[in-house]
Structure formats: structure tokens, C-alpha cells
Amino acid sequence: xxxxxxxxxxxxxxxxxxxxxxxSPRSGDLSVYWYQQSLDQxxxxxxxxxxxxxxxxxxxxxxxxxxxxxxLHSELNLSSLELGDSALYFCASSRGGSKGNTIYFGEGSWLxxx
Amino acid sequence: xxxxxxPNSMExxxxxxxxxxxxxxxxxxxxxxxxxxxxxSQGPEYVIHGLTSNVNNRMxxxxxxxxxxxxxLILHRATLRDAxxxxxxxxxxxxxxxxxxxxxxxxxxxx
Numbered sequence: 001x002x003x004x005x006x007x008x009x010x011x012x013x014x015x016x017x018x019x020x021x022x023x024s025p026r027s028g029d030l031s032v033y034w035y036q037q038s039l040d041q042x043x044x045x046x047x048x049x050x051x052x053x054x055x056x057x058x059x060x061x062x063x064x065x066x067x068x069x070x071x072l073h074s075e076l077n078l079s080s081l082e083l084g085d086s087a088l089y090f091c092a093s094s095r096g097g098s099k100g101n102t103i104y105f106g107e108g109s110w111l112x113x114x
Numbered sequence: 115x116x117x118x119x120x121p122n123s124m125e126x127x128x129x130x131x132x133x134x135x136x137x138x139x140x141x142x143x144x145x146x147x148x149x150x151x152x153x154x155s156q157g158p159e160y161v162i163h164g165l166t167s168n169v170n171n172r173m174x175x176x177x178x179x180x181x182x183x184x185x186x187l188i189l190h191r192a193t194l195r196d197a198x199x200x201x202x203x204x205x206x207x208x209x210x211x212x213x214x215x216x217x218x219x220x221x222x223x224x225x
Contacts, residue, residue, distance in 0.1 A: 002157065033212060043158070043201075043215035056212050090157045094211055101211050105157030 004106035018079040025093030032074040038087040050097030123220045134187040136202030144206045151198040
């Protein structure tokens with residue numbers, strides 16, 4: 001158990017809908033990351049937050065947004081969902097936001113868009 | 115981050131040592147070599163990292179070539195639980211802390 005908690009574990013929704021994935025980082029970790037893993041793209045970095053502020057942005061679509069709240073939990077919002085958004089979404093956390101901090105991953109949220 | 119090259123897959127017999135290679139010929143002097151693994155249906159898990167010297171921890175050993183252009187992750191006695199995809203990732207100390215994953219090596223452990 002990494003200490004990173006993600007909900008829901010599984011989610012099935014229809015195209016065009018919007019969903020929110022939630023992440024609680026490890027106790028004391030200030031930085032949160034979101035990754036997407038699909039069969040054809042592998043593990044892709046989406047976005048990083050540090051203490052409530054966006055720190056780095058990767059291959060995140062405009063239809064997706066994220067935020068980190070004052071209690072340090074984070075949410076990833078996915079809207080206007082398409083079939084291709086079906087994937088495993090991982091949240092991860094680290095103590096600090098700079099390189100050299102080990103990153104710990106949650107078990108992921110399976111999203112299926114039908 | 116500089117690129118790494120790993121074999122797509124490897125097999126090992128249970129309770130035998132496993133040597134997982136990684137080539138990183140464009141590594142810079144400030145790049146750390148990190149290894150993560152991803153067990154089936156789980157998130158990636160940190161295994162080990164090093165800069166120049168060989169490193170050991172409870173999970174594995176990391177052997178780094180003298181010119182740092184390659185490294186090898188060593189599992190001393192493979193168990194069925196070690197079956198996973200192993201990722202070799204280079205990280206320097208500048209910039210953001212995100213990880214860039216390649217395709218990794220899928221390790222199959224044969225009972």
C-alpha cells in the first residue's frame with residue numbers, strides 16, 4: 001500500500017458525459033501528479049500540482065482539468081468524454097515538488113467510456 | 115529527460131537471479147537512473163535509483179557502468195511476485211518532478 005488513495009476504482013460512463021476522479025496523497029506529501037495509461041499510449045504524464053499550484057503540465061487535453069485543494073487532495077475532471085478516453089488514471093504524490101523526490105502511485109481509477 | 119532503451123520482454127525461472135538491462139547512451143552528468151516497476155493491475159512502484167555508484171536495497175541492486183551509458187537492475191532471487199513491467203527512467207535535478215515512462219521490460223517469472 002503506497003498510501004495514495006484514489007476513488008472510484010472503477011467507473012463506466014457514456015460518451016459526452018463528465019466525470020471526476022479523486023485522489024488523496026500520502027500523509028505529508030505536498031505534490032500530486034496525474035497520469036493516464038492506455039493500451040496504445042502507455043503511461044502518460046498529465047499534470048502536477050504542488051501545494052495547490054500547478055507545477056507542470058504534460059499531455060493533458062483541454063477537455064480535462066485538475067486542481068489541488070487546500071487539504072491537498074486533488075481532483076481530475078474529464079468532460080465531453082470520448083471512447084478513446086477509456087484508460088487507467090493514476091494519481092501519485094511526493095513530499096516535495098522538485099526532482100529527487102520519490103513518487104508514489106495509487107492503484108488507479110479504471111474509466112470505461114461506452 | 116534523456117532516452118532509455120530496454121528489451122521488450124525477458125523471462126526468468128523462479129528463485130534465479132534476473133539481470134534487467136537498460137541503455138542510456140545520451141545520459142548527462144546530472145541524470146539519476148531510476149527504476150520503477152508496475153505489477154499487474156497496480157500503479158508503478160519505486161524500486162531503486164542511483165547516480166554513479168552501485169546501489170543496493172531490500173528490493174534489488176543497481177549496477178551502473180563506469181561510463182554510465184548503461185545500467186542493470188538485479189533481482190537476486192526472482193519470485194512470482196516479481197513478474198511486472200520494469201521501467202528504467204533518467205531524471206536530472208532540474209525542472210519538474212514528473213516521470214516520463216518508456217515501454218519498459220515485461221518480466222515473466224516461470225515457476
